[in-house]
Each structure stands twice: as C-alpha cells, then as structure tokens.
Amino acid sequence: MEIRLRILSDAMLRLEGGHKESNCAATKIPIRKMFERLAVLAAVPPDAGGDALLTTPAGGGLRLAEVQPLRVRLVLEGPAGVLHVPVHYNEVIQGLIYRYLDPDLAGHIHDGGYPEGPRRFKLFTFSRLLGRWERAGDRLRFRGPVSLVVASPVPGFVASLVSRFLSVGTLQVADQPTRLLAVETEAVPQPSGPVRVKLLSPLTVYTTLQTNQGRYTYYFSPFEEGFAAQVLRNLERKLHALTGNSQPLGGAFRPVRVSDRNLHIVRYKGTVIKGWTGIYELDVPPEAFRLAYLAGLGSKNSQGFGCIALWERSGPGD
Template sequence: MHLFITLTPQKELELPVHYNHLVQAAVYGTIDPELAVFLHDKGYESGSRRFKLFTFSRVSGRFEANRDKNTLRFTGDVSLTLSSPVNDFCQSIANGFLTRGQIRLGSHFAEVKAVTVRQFTVRGEKVLLRTLSPVVAYSTMRRLDGRKYTCYFQPGDPDYSGLIENNLRKKYQAFFNREAPPGEVKVRKTGNLKMNLVNYKGTIIKGYSGLMELTGPTELLQMAVDGGLGGKNAQGFGCVEMVVSGNEQF
C-alpha cells in the first residue's frame, strides 16, 4: 500500500542534500511507539536477516540548491510517498500524520495538507516500475586480509537480478512466514538509469533510479511494489510505484 503525503512547510524548508535520516526519524516519530520499537529493534525476520518492510521516497517539490551550504531550499508544498505491505504500519502512519497535523524534518516543521492512500495491485508476471528513490543492490565481501567491504551492483550486471530476487524472497518469507513461490525474477532497465550517491550517516550508498521492468512470480512482484525494491528500504531506498502490470503493453 502507498501513502502520498502533501506537506506545507511552516517556513521555507531547507534540508541537507543527504536528508534520508531526517525522513526516517520523522517516520519513527509518527507511528505508534510500540510499533516503532518493534520495527527499529526487531522487525520481520528471515534467518539472520531482519526487515522493517517499509520504505519512502525522496522529498519532491520545487527547490533551489545551495552549493556553499550543501542544502536544498524547497519553496511551496512538498510531497512524500511511503509504502509498506504491513497494514498496521500504513494505518499507524496515516493516523499519526492526520492526528498530529504536522511532521518535523530536522529543525523544520511542515503541516500535513493531505494524505492519499492507494493500493497498486500486480496482475500477472510482469510489471513496469518507476523509482521514487534509488534502488540499491549490494553484496558484502571480504578482502584477502579478511576485512569486509560492500560491492554495489547496477541493472545489467550478471548478479543484479539474483540479488533482487533473493532479497524479495527473504522479505516474503519474513512477512508471510512461508517460502516464496518458485520462479525466477528478472530485472531489465527501460531507458537510461541515473546513478545516485547518497551519504547516509557517513556511509556512501550507491543506487539507481529510472524505469525498471520486472518479470517473475506475481507475489514477489507485489512485494517489490509494496515493500520496496532492493536493499536498505527503511533508509529511504527502493520506493517504487507501478506504471503498468500484467498483460498491458509497456
């Protein structure tokens, strides 16, 4: 389920260029405290992996970049999209926004102007997705000296689809507590993709944004739409919206 939030800043909204952690803090501060503790400390488990099963978009609106301060100054209303397969999360975040009437982003406050809810339903085994925040696919590896490092992949790399599929299967198992249906997930870029480098609390994360076509089991495609595509979703990556699905022509 997707929630589209329209916000009216009380003053001009000025955010650091890398603001994901501020939106994440606003999400945890808006939902029910018990749910926030569960998601932050535990989440949904699949083996050794834990998933928050929510994601969010970039902040969208007219802005001016200040290179000297490394900030973005938004003018007028801004919008934010959140998505999750967890009904309790969607209900809690919607109630929180509407009840509080405002959210805090860093040192700035914005009034909640509107909350719109939409369920994108995947029909069939093919879907075209538009990214609302960069999609991240990565693997942790070891150097010869034993130190770990993170290797990021892009659509078209030999391991990319496999990483996306494995991530979706684990999310599905964590949420439904059963094995995901059989079938291979394939990711194909449609048109040009943009590489994005995001500094999240001192860590540089590489992701890609644009249009992506996914084929595979309907249930896993639905998880991608609702729970996010790729990794690091709760940090503001992999939020997508469905363009067309099933037998519709791309």
C-alpha cells in the same frame, strides 16, 4: 485548519453509514452510494483521528469506521512555502516516520523486524521528497508542496502514521514546522505479466567482500550480471520473512531506461551508499509484486531505498 484526505481506493477501507456532529451537515446515505463518493477530497478536522467524518461536495456524510491503508502519499509544505533539508536527508525522513509511528510498533520494527535467516527486514519503504527544489550549499530548498510516499505491508503501520499525522496537523521536519496539506491513499496495482516500474528512491543491492585490507561493500550496477538475481533473491527473502513461503520466486527484472545519470550517491549516518533510479521491467507473481510495491525492491528499504511506482508512458516515443 483543515487537512484534505483523498481516498483513491475502496479496497482498503471499511465504511459504515451514519452521521456525527460536525461543522458540516452530515446525513445518512445508502450503502450502494458509498463507493460512488470515495474518490473525493474531504475536509477532516485535525483531531478527528481514525473516526473521521468524510464530507462530500453534495453535503452527504460517511463515518470512516476503519482505515487500513498500506501506502500513502503525504503532501507537505514548509514554513512560508519553503522547506529546507540536508542534501542527504534519508535519515531525517526515517526519523520522522519512527517518531510518529505507534511506539510499540516502532520498537518491534526497529529492534527486531522480520527475520529470515541471519537477516532482519524492517518491511517499509519511502520515496525521495518529490517537488521543485534547488541546491543551496549543503542543503536542498523545496518550494511549494512536497510529496512523500510511505508504504508497508505490516498491518497497522501506515494507518498508525496517518492517524498520528492527522491528529497533529503540523509535523517537525528537519527542525521546521511543516504543514500536512493532504494524505492520499494509493491502491496496490494488480498487474498480470511483466510491468514497467520507476524508482521513486534509488534501488541498491550489494555484497560484502573480504580483502587483504578488510571487509569491503561492493554495490552492483544494473548493467552487471548478478544485479537482477540480487534484486529477485532479496524479494524472495522478504516474502519468506513475511509469509513463511519458501518456494523459489523465479521471475525476471531488467533495466529498460537507465543511464549513468541515474546513479545516486547517498550518505546515511556516515556510510556511503550507491543506488540507481530509472525505469525497469519487473515480472514476478502477484504476491511478490504486491510486496515489492509495499516494502520496496533491493536492500536498505527502511533507509529510503527501493520505493517503486508503476511507470506510465507520456508519449509515443516512450
């Protein structure tokens, strides 16, 4: 079996010319031509690990000396082209990530994370499962390829996942043998000024209130005052936890195309969480945008919330 590895950006790779014994002929190519051949689909043996040979349609070869992707799109397919998952599957995907992550790194992130005051951030996020689906009782049935975006600014996090995924080829998702069809690395955009983003998984921000009946979790709506401030303050705390930068973030965040249909009610380990998808405008410094793109916006990112992507207009009316 072969797995397709699509390299979408040279910014996260260090490559060296060379060759390696393989079923495909490999030849040395000049350094200046390396970057011309990155955006190709390459056949990678499942046991190649981090020292894989990338082969191009022209028959040339590159040794992949080091891969440090920060964000990837995994393309999966269930048995006979059908993948069944619970309606509330966030815990399933989170478990998949921790199971295949390097054990030491997984322990560090799960048990400690990155502290900021009393809070500890895991600093990774993932999207919903993206594909054609239908509901069947308390489960969802995905037909054909299914995509999952995983991102983290933590050094080695995504690279560890990619290496392990490529080594096994077939993953266990909700107790089903699931083929890994492709791994696509995604470059981190570098916008200047306001940019519109879409939520690939619901965005949630909340506060905990003390009432006569006890503690109560209040989830903010994008239509309320305080929603944007909560999102930006959360991003500021993550930046402080990761870099030590304690300067006020500033910036702006507002809904652009959001309606009641974008409200999602998610159950995670017995807890009800409210989150919102839709299109929003985000205006923050480049360092903060990079962190939002890799760690997510809002709270509970490691539980499958707040994963964003740039929004592209699809027509004149958009």
